[in-house]
Amino acid sequence: MTKLIPCPLFINGEWTTVSGTATTPVHNPSDGSVIAETPQCGAGVVEEAVAAAAAAFPRWSETPPVERARLLFRLKVLLEDHFEELAQGVTQEHGKTLTEARGDVRRGLENIEYACGIPSLLMGDALENVARGIDCDSIRQPLGVVAGIAPFNFPAMVPLWMWPLAIACGNTFLLKPSEKVPLTTNRIAEFARQAGLPPGVLNVVHGGREVVDALLKHPQIKAISFVGSTKIAQYIQATGIAHGKRVQAAGGAKNSIVVMPDADVGPTATGILEGAFGCAGERCMAGSTAIMVGKAAETVLPHLVAAVTKIRVGPTDRDPAAQMGAVITRQHADRVCQLISQAEGEGAEPLTDGRNVKIGAVPQGFYVGPTILDRVAPGMITMQEEVFGPVLNVARVETLEAAIELANASPYGNGAAIFTRSGQAAREFRHRSSAGMVGINIGVPAPLAFFPFSGRHASFFGDLHLQGRDGVAFFTQQKVTTTRWFGAGEGTIWADK
Ligand code: NAD
Numbered sequence: 001m002t003k004l005i006p007c008p009l010f011i012n013g014e015w016t017t018v019s020g021t022a023t024t025p026v027h028n029p030s031d032g033s034v035i036a037e038t039p040q041c042g043a044g045v046v047e048e049a050v051a052a053a054a055a056a057f058p059r060w061s062e063t064p065p066v067e068r069a070r071l072l073f074r075l076k077v078l079l080e081d082h083f084e085e086l087a088q089g090v091t092q093e094h095g096k097t098l099t100e101a102r103g104d105v106r107r108g109l110e111n112i113e114y115a116c117g118i119p120s121l122l123m124g125d126a127l128e129n130v131a132r133g134i135d136c137d138s139i140r141q142p143l144g145v146v147a148g149i150a151p152f153n154f155p156a157m158v159p160l161w162m163w164p165l166a167i168a169c170g171n172t173f174l175l176k177p178s179e180k181v182p183l184t185t186n187r188i189a190e191f192a193r194q195a196g197l198p199p200g201v202l203n204v205v206h207g208g209r210e211v212v213d214a215l216l217k218h219p220q221i222k223a224i225s226f227v228g229s230t231k232i233a234q235y236i237q238a239t240g241i242a243h244g245k246r247v248q249a250a251g252g253a254k255n256s257i258v259v260m261p262d263a264d265v266g267p268t269a270t271g272i273l274e275g276a277f278g279c280a281g282e283r284c285m286a287g288s289t290a291i292m293v294g295k296a297a298e299t300v301l302p303h304l305v306a307a308v309t310k311i312r313v314g315p316t317d318r319d320p321a322a323q324m325g326a327v328i329t330r331q332h333a334d335r336v337c338q339l340i341s342q343a344e345g346e347g348a349e350p351l352t353d354g355r356n357v358k359i360g361a362v363p364q365g366f367y368v369g370p371t372i373l374d375r376v377a378p379g380m381i382t383m384q385e386e387v388f389g390p391v392l393n394v395a396r397v398e399t400l401e402a403a404i405e406l407a408n409a410s411p412y413g414n415g416a417a418i419f420t421r422s423g424q425a426a427r428e429f430r431h432r433s434s435a436g437m438v439g440i441n442i443g444v445p446a447p448l449a450f451f452p453f454s455g456r457h458a459s460f461f462g463d464l465h466l467q468g469r470d471g472v473a474f475f476t477q478q479k480v481t482t483t484r485w486f487g488a489g490e491g492t493i494w495a496d497k
Contacts, residue, residue, distance in 0.1 A: 005036040007182050009045060009206055010189045012052035013199025018045060024179045024208065029095030029326035030315035032364030036093075038179040041207040046174070046214035049203040053145040053172035054220055056200025061142050061170040065119045068168050074195040075164075076112045079105070079188065086187060088317075090155050093181045095325040095366070096279050097316045101156075107448070108160030108188075111467065114449040118168035121472045134484045140476035142170030143222040143246070147215045149176045149236065151228040152328055153282045153388075155184035161453070161466045162225045167201055169475040171223075174203045174215060180328055182206050212236070217243050223475065225466060226250065227284075229386070230412070230458045237461040248462040248474050250284070250455055252386040253414035256407035257287040257443060258429060259296040260400065260420035267441065268419040269303040275417065275443030276392035277311060277370045280327050284459070285415045285437070285446045289376070289383065289393040291403045297396050301374070305351050308370045313354075315362045326366040327389055333366040336389030340371055343382040343393075348373040354390055378409060386412070400425055408434040413456030415445055436460065 007026070008015040023037035060068075079086065083105060090101035114121075126137035148162035155177070163173045177185035189204050205211055215221060216239045223246040226236040230251035240247035257272055275287025292301065314322035327333050337355045344350060354369025368389050376383055376393040383393055397403050407416050417439030418429040426440045436454035439445030447453055452465035464474035484491075 002033065002035070004034070005183055007036045007038050007186065007206060009039070009041065009049075010186065010193075010202070010204035011045075011049045012203070013193060013197075015190075021207075026093055026180065026182060027329060027366070028092050028317065029328055029366045030092075030317045031362040032330065032366060036183055038182045038206050040179070040210060041205050042210045043214040045205050045207075046211060046218055049174050049205050050145055050218055050220050052200035053174055053203055056198055057142075057144055057172045060167070060172055060198060060201050063170070065122055065168070065170070068170070069116045069118050071195055071197060072112055072116045072118075072164055072168060075192055075197070076109060076116065078191040078195055079109055079112070082191065086156060086184065089184050089187055091316050091325070093183050094152070094155055095316060095328065096282075097322060097325055098320070100279050104154050105156045107154070108157040110449040111157070111160045112164045114468070115164040115168040121469070122169065122476070124478070130482065134482060136480060136482045138478050138480045140169070140472070140478055143475060143477055144171060145174065145220050146171045146223040146225070146475060147174040147176070147221050148225040149212055149215065149228065150178055150185070152178035152180040153279065153284070155181035156188065158227050159185050159188070161227070161471070163202055165467075165471045166225070166475045167197075169472060171475055172201050172203075174205055174221070176205050176207065176211055176215065179206060179208050213239070216240050216245070219243070221245060223247070224249075225474070227466065233461050246474065248464055248466060249460070250453065250466060251459050251461065252388075252412065253284045253286070253455065253459045254289065254383075254386055254410045254412045255285060255287050255415040255417070255435065256289045256291050256410065258291045258400070258403040258407060258416070258418040259293060259300055260418065260422065260425055261294040261296045261299070262421045263296060263300065263419035264421065265299050265303055268300050269307055271417070271419060271441065271443030272300070272304055272392070273307050273311075277308065277324055277390045278444065280324055280368070281390040282327060282388050283444065284455075285444045286388075287415070287417060287443050288387060288391065289395060289407075291395045291397060291406055293397055293400060293403050297394070301351075301394065305372060308352050308372060311370050313357055313367055313369050314359055315365060324370060324390065327368055328366065330366050332389070333368050336368045336387055336391060339382055339385065339387050339389075340373065340391060343373050343376065343380050346377075346380045348376045348380055348382065348393070350374075351394075378406065400428065404429060404432050408432070410434075411458045414459040415439065417443055417445055
């Protein structure tokens with residue numbers, strides 16, 4: 001048996017282990033092997049980490065923003081220096097290709113770069129003479145101890161959506177990464193330690209529901225940032241709010257790509273392919289339903305099918321030619337295949353079929369091949385549920401109107417895209433789409449660090465989104481000061497005239 005990678009907790013600037021807790025296996029999805037074990041922590045660990053974060057808060061919040069930024073610059077340099085190592089780590093614990101893993105780390109790093117601008121981002125407003133001789137200004141102050149809970153699908157990026165901006169704002173942080181991919185977070189926390197982050201400013205706790213509940217209920221935690229599936233996002237929001245916390249909770253998704261008859265065939269097929277099958281479909285911005293308008297199915301679909309049949313599925317950690325990796329667990333692979341079967345039973349026509357994919361060199365890997373299901377209808381299971389695997393629905397409609405209606409019928413509201421050469425159709429689509437992030441001739445319209453990740457409906461619960469100015473507003477509270485200074489003899493009604 002290969003040696004397990006240690007998975008300690010990071011509390012008060014030190015790496016510690018917990019004994020006697022249950023553990024969850026961390027797999028290398030490429031070959032199914034167990035590479036680490038995540039400790040299932042509980043309330044005791046949270047208590048310890050909150051105490052460390054609370055003790056660090058007074059000094060950290062008084063640290064000038066420019067000094068906090070300087071520390072994040074140092075962290076950025078360290079992460080750049082270890083960029084390839086981090087990307088390889090993402091590939092190992094997640095299964096995505098090295099190119100995709102590099103994107104995961106790069107998008108995360110951009111959030112650190114954004115947070116480095118905190119002296120400007122924290123600036124408030126001021127207005128002179130709100131009344132005669134009276135001025136008013138607003139400043140932003142940190143909340144205190146805050147926490148983040150992350151999903152498995154972007155081991156580097158999603159945690160980095162959360163804590164760099166939060167600590168740049170002067171808060172101290174408890175991070176709980178997904179128990180399926182805890183190792184990238186630990187590696188980045190180690191670089192934060194090496195960059196000189198004071199003890200207690202960032203703490204990493206591990207586990208599942210028990211540790212999450214302890215975070216949600218702890219009276220000293222002021223805010224929770226969550227990214228994960230819709231069911232859990234709803235639970236996080238309801239429980240967090242019931243315990244007096246500010247909550248931002250990003251949930252699951254079901255995103256459509258509308259293809260107009262005038263769309264450029266090559267770029268459109270590529271855009272759909274990347275949208276549906278990039279990261280093996282394990283993306284909240286995956287374009288999981290292509291809505292073909294009129295003749296678009298005849299022109300684009302054959303190119304798409306031809307390209308998809310050539311996708312090389314394989315072990316991304318050892319085969320540099322692999323274009324698509326395994327999904328996160330055996331259980332998840334089975335669920336994806338079962339959803340494909342169910343959709344087929346409901347009348348969908350598989351044009352490519354990823355069930356029963358076996359890679360000879362790694363028979364225990366968690367593989368599902370890229371699957372295109374043609375002629376799906378609104379009620380079918382794969383149109384209703386987030387599959388979160390390499391499965392593309394193809395629906396056919398006759399008009400843009402019908403396409404918008406079908407795309408907007410989704411209870412989710414993360415992303416939606418249109419491929420067209422018509423500015424008028426694109427404008428109409430952007431205006432009427434019920435999704436919060438729209439792509440025009442872009443398959444995965446995921447906003448970068450300086451824009452909010454603006455999902456709607458069942459894809460987001462809360463008011464202020466992750467990333468960008470929304471992120472700064474979420475992790476701070478405003479104080480408005482109204483000021484008047486008196487000249488000699490001014491301001492009292494009893495003054496002698
Ligand atoms: P998940 O909801 O299963 O887990 C997310 C986090 O919640 C993990 O840290 C997990 O430990 C914790 N958790 C799981 N079950 C819990 C429970 N019963 N009680 C308390 N905590 C619990 O999500 P996942 O499978 O890790 O990630 C995939 C999901 O995340 C997909 O639905 C995807 O769309 C979504 N996602 C959304 C966005 C977005 O911006 N909207 C971004 C990335 C991923």
